[in-house]
Amino acid sequence: MTDETTQAFGPLEGRAAGTAASATPADRISVRDHEVAVEIGAFQAERGVTQRLRFDVVVEVGAHDGADTDDVDDILSYDTVTEAITAELAAERLNLLETLAERIAARLLAERQPLRVFVRIQKLDRGPGKLGVEIVRGRGEAALAEGADVPHPLVVHLGQGDLSVLLDRLADDPRPLIVTVAATTDGPRAATADAQRHIDLLAIEQAAWALAGAEPRVKVVATRTELDWAMKNGQPVLWAPSKLVLDAVDGPESTDPVDLTRWFADEMQAEELRIEGVA
Template sequence: MMTDASLAFSDLEARARAMAGDVPADRISVRDHVVDVEIGAFQAERGVTQRLSFSVVVEVSDHGGAQTDDVDDILSYDTITEAIMAELDAERLNLLETLAERIAQRLLHAPQPQRVFVRIEKLDRGPGKLGVEIVRDRSGQSGTAGTDDTPAPILTFLSSTALKSHGLGTFLDQLEQDGVPTILVVDADLPTATDSWPARNIALLQADQAAWRLAADDARSVPVGTRTELDWGLKNGQLSVWAPSKMVLDAVDAPVSTDLADLTLWFAQQVDACQILWVGCPARDIPGISSQSVMLEDLL
């Protein structure tokens, strides 16, 4: 039995266990995440950085991640570290209390978190650690709609002609230098699938293979098959190549067609694309999204 005093100085996991109800919740945690930050109300803390240590425990609602082994079904650790960095990047703050509150509220805007424990400690302001710790739950939330700061990407559909062009490497160089959030879709020249489930799977796996072939030719191109990884790539400057089989086969509203152009139009809506560039092939239009046919040499 933990006393109030021992609980006050225990780790966050111990406090979460002690505060659990009859049915303990699943918990996701990030501990001892150290970042150099300019923060503090004292003049001596202005114009310099100091180390902050972040420990966050998030209690989550029931989910199927353990059964599906699917990263899209769980709260990603990246969600926690991104919440920390988003609040640090937003503005300079004086108080750890303010920072902890904003991190907790940002996490609670996501659908799965039910309760959040946040501990922040200054490591350089004395002989020991100086910190704050808060616990927040959904009772203070006005809704579950959160801030999604994933940028709207440009989808670039690379036709078989573009893939064979000697200028493709230069084009990828340019994409890397421009830093515009981009997802590549690679034309796989897929056969028209019959109504059979095996034929549909084979066609989509061929599309995945086309993405991996591009990665083999240019290591900057990273095949990605889940929405979680795609969002991370868009936020972190990764040049992702869509490997479509998982998203298409898991979706209830995906086209039955295995024509990759049809799938690209559907995918553009899933990722809230702002534009589709059809490189080396005719454009396919979709309401609400700019669509343009271009030749590779026109982009260089």
């Protein structure tokens, strides 16, 4: 066996043969056949239902004294691996296994000992076979850098008010600015709470786009990636809430714009939240 990923997930004999030429092959910690039921997937049929995922994670670790000291603090604990899986599943609802694998690898590589991480995730309930992804990441390749600066924005909910006046007033404030807006949903209520929730969120997004169309200094953003980029680059933005709210593991129950803003500010670890133009 010569393929490193095959060696990582394969029988011990295969790894022994593949690393025979190395004078000091790295030790490996593994968690295999770890199953969790979770909501995940990009298709509408995968929303509102759970499906089983199977995780196999192998971590190459640097030199350590665990065998000599018999002290759990001197080794990479298996709990660290399972906790990385649990933490990333709890952070938000994801569409792609690829995203989940990257985040688990990044979280593990932020620990002291890991040199490389092999992650395999399989969906067990999407067909007659197993659908999955396998990745290998080394230190320095992680999507989330250890110690990376996390911006803490100023979040302003603009109920009744002029967006241009708000931007002028905050032009000298060095903090990243995220504006949320209000919207009213006219017409008959939907037959189900889930349908009405989607309608309410889309109404807020429609209001955000209308404001952005008249004010070129702001952009409408929906994803965490877009928000992070905007904050790091000083771009004022209007928040389109549907994606983050619907993908949240423990999202807000209410679609009231002020309630959504309070939840959002907490999620973004905002330095300050202001509610303006609300009676």
